[in-house]
Amino acid sequence: MADKKGSIYVGVDVGASRTKAVVLDSEKRLIGHSVRKSGTDFSQTAELCLESALEMAMGSRDSVAYTVSTGYGRRNVSFSNVTRTEIGCHARGAYHYYPMAMTIIDIGGQDNKIIKLDNDGRRINFKMNRKCAAGTGAFLEEMSARLDIPLEDMDSLARESTEMVELGSFCTVFSGTEVLEKIRQGKKVPDIVKGLFFSVIKRVLEMEALSNNVVMTGGVVAHNPYLVQMVSDITGLKILTPEYPQLTGAVGAALFAMDA
């Protein structure tokens, strides 16, 4: 009964690119969720996300027992009771779906995280990418604009590749120049797009050694599942992904809300 007072728990993840809100019932079931562009007014976006997620859950503000916000704009969520970092929330969310020792790879709009957990779900260590956005969703967004390809088409294009083009640069801007060079050389667009995916994966894999159980999360994974397959092919590891990879941080936040 999601409309019962104090019966549901909300997690809001205000990322640099997208804002995610989830609603969990007292049995930790995902009963509502919403994703929007974060835009320039994080507070307003979080409000709209909450409204949508509550509507899906058939709940109301009164039925929310507790709210935890996370992500880049976590402090802009006016209705949040407490904030947690996105590192902690992704760890909590991933462990909820896969309760075991693992390495989490989260590829977000503006940053990447590698988080290692022990068997009890406690963090062993974590790393975020340096301030450079290479290897993040921002890199793919920039490249989709350069290639004049809709972002949502990149996954299917990469799958069509027969001869991947390798890109060497660390830098998003220089990679753009490399891409232009490849176009000039007559390389096929699907091969270039797969090369871009490979570039993202390389940036992530060089951050930290992976353990046996790998879980991938984040919006980039959600919209480009071919990336997951590529990581599996490159590493020889089976890669796990939650049903909604993009919501992992928000789910973790809602689980923290249940602790309160």
Place this chain on the structure above:
Amino acid sequence: MSEEKKSGRKQFAAGNTLKKIMADHFYELDEAQKTGSRKIAWCTSVGPAELLRGMDFLVYFPENHGAMLGSTRMATELIPFANALGYSPDICSYLTSDIGSYLQKKTPLTTAYKIESVPKPDVLVYNTNQCRDVKDWFSWYANEFNVPIMGVHTHRDVGDIKKYQISDIAKQIEELVPGLEAVSGKRLDMDRLKEAVEYSRRTSELWRTCLESASAIPSPWNFFDASIHMGPAVVSRGTKEAVDYYELLLAELKDRVKNGVASVDGERHRIYWDGMPIWGKLRALSEQFTSLNACIVASTYCNSWIFDQLDPKDPFESMGRAYLELFIVRDEDFKEKYMKDCLDLYKFNGIIFHDAKTCPNNSNNRYSLPERFSRHFDIPQLTINGDLNDLRCYSEEQAKTNIEAFIEQLDERV
């Protein structure tokens, strides 16, 4: 809101004396420059200051000015002027901000002390024990002012210290004497040299004791306090003023320990900081750690001004040893053991490595030390990317999130 509340730091009564020592240091140099009353030597911060004092030079430390450029956040706007001369944004941002400051005729000394410019040198003396950049830095000024430059070239990646290495450094220091005598017009006064070495030794002992007071739980002070209060250990090393100052500060620290006064109320976590301070963000970081009930109890940086081996009975040999023993010139095995000794003493439960973009020699995360240390001693570690002076290399929001997440991680282990 009080200054204390805003900065997240509990102020020390000794702070007034600290301010006076620093002000007098610059006023004395300014007066000497204007009147020609004393010769001025520029010296690297871990250079042979005792020798210079023994030869009656007033000693000016450009690195101290570099830190002031960083803490006043003037550095970031001044660095590009040195970059334009060919000094890369990737090299020491003390160097680039200081040269930028000279080129633009802007110095924090003007706001702080109404002093128009840094004092002009009669001679520049370096020791490469910190890095090669100090020599390049001083060379630029030697050319600009057309004054002599001389220095000591220290071994690097030193494991167990060998006698020949000490003798080499001692000999190099001794060989500076004729050149310095030519500049000063005076002979080396061995009694004054011995006196300066003795004051430095005593300053080192007191500074060490002050730092080690942070082994108390809760700690009476933290890295941010120490980064400020180490001023006299740098600019007044080899003088009685420095000794007097640290006696004063130590008494206050002992008093805090005795009365259980915590630097960070509700101290929950004790952290070790490796690497340079991020000078322009000391206050913001201090506030963040305080709000997270985390106290940075020890640091490689503040420990770098401890020179236990100085001995007035044998000034040159002991200076050779003291300036060679520094953490920064040692090999990875030494560094790991050194930090383990710090772990035993300070009982910290986390380490933060600051990877300073322009200071590779003070960024000890780059050869897997964090991973090795964490693995051997089960201490969580975090690396944050930044810089001592160039805030273009620092992503504040990302650093803050990393620190907050790190403290969450430590909370999970409590």
